[in-house]
Amino acid sequence: MSRRPLGQLEAEVLAALAGLGGNASTAELVARLDGDPAYTTVNTILHRLHEKKLVSRVRAGRHYRYRLAVDESELVAGRMREHLRHASDPGTVLNRFARSLSAEEARELREFLDRPEGDR
Template identity: 45%
Template sequence: MTDIARRPAGELEAAVLAALWAAHTPLTPPQVQQSLGGTLARTTVATILARLYDKGTVVRSRAGRAYAYTPAVEDEAALAARRMHSELEKGDDRSGVLARFVSRLSPDDEQVLRLLLSQPQPTPKGASPDTSHESGSPSRQGAPEPRRQQ
């Protein structure tokens, strides 16, 4: 075992994403490396970008012989929401997952969620204004309020 301390999981990915968000333009791995202060090896930066690409967190386009990367999400809130959706999609019991999630919200977060759910949602172009989920679950408007665990 080595004495070198490991970074917390996701710290490098977060730093790379922060560099891409700050750039407002596609960056190649050497450009990302430079924007991070040059402390990481180019291969490390390239590996992180490849992992982010595999996760769908960044998109890439050809820039000469290399790739230039752009975030696929606009900010940290969108990234967190994407992760939450990903976790929700993994299970078969969506209602159970959502109920447990909501039961552990702080009162302030619960209030924010209630406010967000009460606001009308825009209908995507070409879609019918039906608010029910594809699985046939009731719309938010008629759904009972979730119970909070004490």
């Protein structure tokens, strides 16, 4: 059974969790997210992410603390590959993506691509 791609809020919660060192409570994540999502909404998202085995959790009193159970970079790269797979013209998508990068991001990408394939 294949998994659906992550929803936008799920992706934002995972990014916020990574930004907090990969270990946070629901309340800490709510404070970190844009748009002032409800505590119960974030809690539901965390429950779903736990069911998908993308986060683990440990009891901390009456609440849980959540930890990333996956590598964030692999997760985001997978989402990017999925978008490219569904594009009618992946080359144009990559072109627009590359043009949207900051100078620093473009430099990092160039350095990575210039490395021998075995060193990537």
